[in-house]
Amino acid sequence: MKLSVMVFFTLWAATAQAQYFNEPVNTRLPSPQQTLGHAVGDWHARHDQIQRYFEQLASQSDNAMLEVIGYSHEQRPLLQLVISSPENLGRLDQIRQQHVQQAKQGTSIAGDAPVIIWLGYGVHGNEASAANAALVLAHYLTAVQTDEVQTWLSKAIILVQPSLNPDGNDRFAHWANMHKGSKPVADPQHREHIEPWPNGRPNHYWFDLNRDWLLLQHPESRARIAQFQQWLPNVVGDFHEMGTNSSYFFQPGIPSRNYPLTPQRNFELTAAIAEFHAAAFDAQEKLYYSEESFDDFYIGKGSTYPDVNGSVGILFEQASSRGHVQESINGLLSFSDAIKNQFTASLSTIRGAVAKRQELLAYQQQFYQDAITEGKADKTKGYMLTDDGDKSRLEGLLDLLQRHHIAVYPLARDWQDDDTKFRAGQSYFVPLQQAQYRLIKAAFATDKDFKDNTFYDVSSWTLPYAFNIEFKAVNREPGRALAGQQWQSAPLLKQPLTAGAYAYAFSWQDQQAPLFLQALLDEGVVVRSALGSFSALSSDSTVQFKPGSMVIAAGLQQNKEWFNRLQQLQQQYPVRVHAIRSGLTAEGSDLGSHNFAVIKNPEVLLIAGPGINSTEAGEVWYNLERLAGISPSMVEPERLGRVNLNRYTHIILVDGNYRQWQDSHISQLKQWTEQGGVLWGHKDGAAWLAKAGLLKAGVWQGKEMQQLIPQQNLSYADSEALGAKQRIAGAIFSAELDLSHPLTFGVPRERLPIFKNDIMLLQPSSSPFVNVALYSQNPHLAGYSASEYVPKIAQGAAIIAHNLGRGRVIAMTDNPVFRGYFFGSSRILINALYLGNSFNAPIQAE
Known part of the structure; x- marks a missing residue:
């Protein structure tokens, strides 16, 4: 048998x-x-x-x-x-x-290899x-x-x-x-x-893993490239x-x-x-x-x-x-x-x-x-990367390059190229004369002109722009100024905090500062944020603190274990905590001033479901967890009317179709915002907010933009070329930030690279203090865009934010967290979680 x-x-x-x-x-x-x-x-x-x-x-x-x-x-x-x-x-x-x-x-190839x-x-x-x-x-x-x-x-x-x-x-x-x-x-x-939304194409966080071979934002990709x-x-x-x-x-x-x-x-x-x-x-x-x-x-x-x-x-x-x-x-x-x-x-x-x-x-x-030969002959000898006060963001880029077997060397002593001085300990050199010459050239590319302007995917992906790291192509090597060994990530070493201080403070500059803050909030620690710069006495020296710095005042704490929690958590994050001896500051507001905003623990609702761009919803979900330690609640658009919004502090609308929402939904969102909520929208999420009257801004829609492209005297064979010219498949533009605005705290420079893959544009507001970021006068940094679009983009607003009752409405023309690796612009979204109610920008009647 x-x-x-x-x-x-x-x-x-x-x-x-x-x-x-x-x-x-x-x-x-x-x-x-x-x-x-x-x-x-x-x-x-x-x-x-x-x-x-x-x-x-x-x-x-x-x-x-x-x-x-x-x-x-x-x-x-x-x-x-x-x-x-x-x-x-x-x-x-x-x-x-x-x-x-x-x-x-270059060893000889064995006959049986x-x-x-x-x-x-x-x-x-x-x-x-x-x-x-x-x-x-x-x-x-x-x-x-x-x-x-x-x-x-x-x-x-x-x-x-x-x-x-x-x-x-x-x-x-x-x-x-x-x-x-x-x-x-x-x-x-x-x-x-x-298939139902979000279908089986993407990974757990709804990312397209076939776009992550270079970016390596997911464990599946990092494992794959390590083997490759x-x-x-x-x-x-x-x-x-x-x-x-x-x-x-x-x-x-x-x-x-x-x-x-x-x-x-x-x-x-x-x-x-x-x-x-x-x-x-x-x-x-x-x-x-x-x-x-x-x-x-x-x-x-x-x-x-x-x-x-x-x-x-x-x-x-x-x-x-x-x-x-x-x-x-x-x-x-x-x-x-x-x-x-x-x-x-x-x-x-x-x-x-x-x-x-x-x-x-x-x-x-x-x-x-x-x-190696082409790297040696190239007029550009390499790229210098400079620390701007956010070591986590810089080391994230260096780690990414290292995973691709790209050699990076720190400067052992100061070095100057033309008028630019690069400091030892803050600057890193990526030489082109190495085996990964072509990959480096591609990763740092800023091309704007192409043989064929039709792209199946993006036309630019410049890594330093995405990380918002200053970089410069140099035509000579630093030579003896370079360290002999390649960059390696150093282990985190922390000293215990001094007990008994009047207050404790840390900078908001580092990318991991929001993670540290959120861990403190989860432990019930009371935190306030400086709305301006100040200096305070710490130990025997005076420390300068930039706007956005977080302050933990001992006198405000309710939990008896708060200092132990603070000391334990500060050992886990690369953020330096300063013990402050007095509430009286040498410069700026004293620590009891109204210029220190109360930080509340965010409760975030992300609209995610049929009709919504699942990729962009996933990008927000993933980045809220990675960059702020927050897992949002997610609700389908059709359920909004049945949801109790009172438990949420923030609602996020990503790119998608919100046409199913009726006047009752608009009234629901308006009432929630007026009672103190922070309403965020980007791309079509922002356009819908404007159409609904919740965002007081004009919009240049895609059809209006496409009219800028000449369409006369075209043959049928020109249809594909016209379609390619009418879209921005994926290019990088720059915006000028108002660095005094709380939504920009922690961002190191006025100019911020932003990824654009949509031709919709928000129009600037005529009201003061509402335009958080306007596109630069010459905004096009990398990738393909029809020349007719660039002057129009230069007239647009990248970020707009204003009051609505006791709440705030924040809108961004573009996706701040594109593919999970645009860490520079992602800070704006993260700031909205903690500082979204800390500004005052009423809309004036037209």
Whole structure:
């Protein structure tokens, strides 16, 4: 009986796998079907099922080794299955070190040196054919024993990352599986094919992880890049899905939209490997195309980041069944068909990479040799970064560069370039003459003119602008002024606080000051903020405090344990706390003055649900937690009328559609604000506030802006170019801040870089004290914008804030927390949490 069951199970598994491949397999190894309990594609595999199969396979195969390289936000393990011959796996670390030395140090390439192939699946959780194809691929590479497969395993190290976004994968798998009937429904209008908000594409915080390869704001990305930089793969397969009515796309993409620092040889190798894809799909008579879609420009996504790191990144896009089966213009598209195409492209990638092994290894070595040569010849020798009083923000940038294996050196002594003096201990040099030359040039790029102005994604991402760190391109190296060792993050060392002081105070400049403040508020510590600068006696010296500095007066504390809590918490944050001996100050207001605002513990309501931009809602959610230690309550727009708003101090409206709100909702928000609430809106959230009359500001809408672009004498062929000119896909502009305004406290300079990807503009107010920030006279810093837009943007307001009864309304034209890495502008939103009621700006009657 047992034997017959085993025979049946083996035959069933073989039949199930036949829809993907026909080669005989080693039945000693488990198949995905045996582990899942169903054929791949019958149901959407959850991440734990993928993990269980990979664990079983690795434990029984001599050709596979499983690693957990990190954890997602929801603590799902991030997996990497290393597949190769037993001989290669036996000396894996030696191979890795040898490979890196060949690439970056130019050592001779061994005749038997394997090519490193990286196959990444499912960075978008609802593009599920990719992650499920990884199951079939792992089985094929370990269980099929043909001569071709054995050659691959001897000549390649194959790194399979089956689910780059496990949290999103499971969100979508649950949705698709819970709506599958005994007979799958192909109707595109069926609920299975229409995901709910926020859908399965993003990660836990609703971020697009395929835009985070450069920015590294999430643990999934940091784990991925750590492996990438350790291995330096020669080929990277980046597997995605697109619209149901498409076919199959593989790069090359549109030639005019490639990143200019990518070497031409990269595109030649991409095209050479594309011939293997074409041959594989031709053999199966499957539809496909290339060179007509998608750009290869933004270096922060999975197919382009490799290109500026010596690899050949290849984007794959499969038409999506977005469920189990769906009607399309090409007939019924089943989930298993989509999986098979991803599996086919995976094999053709391996086949092409092994065939081009010597060329790929030689190209990578030449890439890094050329980087050193070009860095030496470049007129710019590097970039100087300067500390502006916020070490946390600066070290955040330095840490990010370090994760990308970019060398940064501190100044050991003062150094001057032209009229700019750089102080030792406050300045850092990023030399261009290093292996990461192209990545550095890209990360610091401020280009405004491009060969092709059509962008699939953003056109600028300048890291120092995002962090609001002063930087300067220098044409000579600091030489002996440099320290001999690269920058390393120093451990936090703190001395105990002196007990018995009249008060304690800390600066608001550091990025972690809000986290420290919030921790104090959570412990019941009473805190006030200085609305102007002052100086006070601390120990034996007088300390200068800037506006926004937080003061903890001993006489106001109610909790008997307050000092112990203060002392414990100050050990956790890189914020210096000064013990103040007297309430009488040498300069500025005394500590009992009304010029010290009471800080209340914020209770934040974030409007998040259908109709709202989920990405931007997630960015606010994530940054409130990271930068202020606050987890907001989130309510769908449709529930606003049934929510008791009295428990909240702040309401945040991000980009989205608020048209469903009626006069009753407007009255509800107005009454809440007039009673003392702080109402924040940005992008379309701000535009709605203006339309509702809650924000007293005019708006230049997108249609008005588009009229600035000439549309006469255009042919039909010009439609795409016109569309590209009419939008700002993603560029950086500058605004001039009123640094005396409480919303700008802690920001180091008047000029603030802001990311803009919308053409809507707030109009400046004619009332005094309302315009917190106006765009600069020459605002365009980086990225593409039609020249007709720039003068109009220069007339606009970036931030407006005014009274509404006892409350305040604050609006921003742009998203202050774009992709989680615009730390400079994010301070405005954080300030609104604590200082949003501390200014007085009544609107004058027109």
